[in-house]
Amino acid sequence: MFFYHLFDHLCNIFHKFCHKISSLFHSFKVRIPFIAHPADRSDKEPVFSQQPGRHRRLSLSFSIILLELIVLLGLSIPFFMAVPTFLGQIEGIPLLTSSRNRLYTATDSEAKKFIKWVDFDVTSEAMKAAFRYDVDSFQSDVHLNWVDLLAFLGAKYGGDFSKYKSSDMAALAESLKGGKKLEDVTKDMKYFSYYREAYGAVLDGMVGTYRIQIPKSEAPAFALNDNQNQSDQSSGSASQLSEPESNPDTSKNPESSKDTGKEDGDGKDKVWVTKYGLKAFHPLAKGFPYSDFDDFGVARSYGFRRQHLGHDMMGQVGSPVIAVESGYIEALGWNQYGGWRIGIRSFDKKRYYYYAHLRKNYPYQKELADLKEGDTVTAGDVIGYLGRTGYSRTENTNNIDEPHLHFGLQLIFDESQKEGNNEIWVNCYELVKFLNMNRSEVVKADGTKEWVRVYQMEDQ
Numbered sequence: 001m002f003f004y005h006l007f008d009h010l011c012n013i014f015h016k017f018c019h020k021i022s023s024l025f026h027s028f029k030v031r032i033p034f035i036a037h038p039a040d041r042s043d044k045e046p047v048f049s050q051q052p053g054r055h056r057r058l059s060l061s062f063s064i065i066l067l068e069l070i071v072l073l074g075l076s077i078p079f080f081m082a083v084p085t086f087l088g089q090i091e092g093i094p095l096l097t098s099s100r101n102r103l104y105t106a107t108d109s110e111a112k113k114f115i116k117w118v119d120f121d122v123t124s125e126a127m128k129a130a131f132r133y134d135v136d137s138f139q140s141d142v143h144l145n146w147v148d149l150l151a152f153l154g155a156k157y158g159g160d161f162s163k164y165k166s167s168d169m170a171a172l173a174e175s176l177k178g179g180k181k182l183e184d185v186t187k188d189m190k191y192f193s194y195y196r197e198a199y200g201a202v203l204d205g206m207v208g209t210y211r212i213q214i215p216k217s218e219a220p221a222f223a224l225n226d227n228q229n230q231s232d233q234s235s236g237s238a239s240q241l242s243e244p245e246s247n248p249d250t251s252k253n254p255e256s257s258k259d260t261g262k263e264d265g266d267g268k269d270k271v272w273v274t275k276y277g278l279k280a281f282h283p284l285a286k287g288f289p290y291s292d293f294d295d296f297g298v299a300r301s302y303g304f305r306r307q308h309l310g311h312d313m314m315g316q317v318g319s320p321v322i323a324v325e326s327g328y329i330e331a332l333g334w335n336q337y338g339g340w341r342i343g344i345r346s347f348d349k350k351r352y353y354y355y356a357h358l359r360k361n362y363p364y365q366k367e368l369a370d371l372k373e374g375d376t377v378t379a380g381d382v383i384g385y386l387g388r389t390g391y392s393r394t395e396n397t398n399n400i401d402e403p404h405l406h407f408g409l410q411l412i413f414d415e416s417q418k419e420g421n422n423e424i425w426v427n428c429y430e431l432v433k434f435l436n437m438n439r440s441e442v443v444k445a446d447g448t449k450e451w452v453r454v455y456q457m458e459d460q
Helices: 001-032 054-075 077-088 126-137 146-157 165-179 192-203 230-235 430-434
Strands: 104-106 111-114 207-215 267-280 311-317 320-322 327-335 339-346 350-354 382-385 404-411 424-426 442-444 451-453 457-460
Touching: 111 192, 126 146, 126 165, 126 430, 146 165, 146 192, 192 404, 311 430, 320 350, 327 350, 339 382, 382 451, 404 430
Parallel strands: none
Antiparallel strands: 104 111, 207 267, 207 457, 311 404, 320 382, 327 339, 339 350, 350 404, 404 424, 442 451
């Protein structure tokens, strides 16, 4: 909106300028009946008028117009001062930037700098490949970090993952396994540190060690030993996640906990295991269909014309909405645009997950409805239900044509970016495709509208 008003301000200035030019030509037309071309005159000197006083009046008109133009140019200074800041946000993409410093914003102290723009165009194919390298090498002498691999390719491609080749990632992985240091491989990459921080802000909290329940029937024999030393649980072990829609809890070498064979309300015997792998979840529960497309940045007009800064997943009303990552509740309740919504901030405070257009009358999971801002949720928890509320100042109003979940991801490198013109929202389309390999399994509580997760998890 700030730049809209500046643009409107500049248009007014331009309109006044045109008006003055028009007045100038009018003066020539009315007061100067004839101005001969130099080639048609014998003295070759400009003759403005042969009538007494006309020359003085014309000079006075020029002086007044010149003074007004100077004043109008002075009024336009705020616009020209703001344009570099706006362009800096666009040029913050390394592909379009000639100076690395344009990628960062400095605070008053100049000592603290932070990223001010991120385009997250990493494909789900690249994320899956990097993730596999990470998990498969977890217990190896050289553990490959998946974000490091993606940041290397981001610097190599200038952020354009339409250039992605699996052979590029394989070559990097083999080089690192062969003993080369990441610092040596990236020393000539001007923007590697930028991509590592930017991609890390999106992905760093999604892979790691965690404890989760799995079916007792799928647990390896040693995991069922109730007498296993509790101190062994902290070591963590690699897990191999399956392909989309198959059981994501298959583990190579889990560590068991003491409370094995516990039966919950869903009637399933379970055992706790410690795993290393993908601990972030898809925003919709397993078994609930949806459709989507890459709609980030398309136009929206309700309230005011703007860009769509999220990802819409069209589905059935009442489909369980899942917490992608563990964190604390930062927003809960009604919003004119998002309807019933919930905002969850990651524990490292770098990510803000936004879930909007939840179900009318029953937007939140019962346990969540009793929570408040500042309370925590765990990745994989049911937090609400898909609906079509929003686009209304009146609370609990269905004003969205097609039921869907609006899922948004905001990156925050400094608290000044949380709200206002400096917000950084990233495209989640490819990320959601990647997270499809880990969808939280839920079961409906008998006699209620509630859905609850089947396998509990403890983030570590």
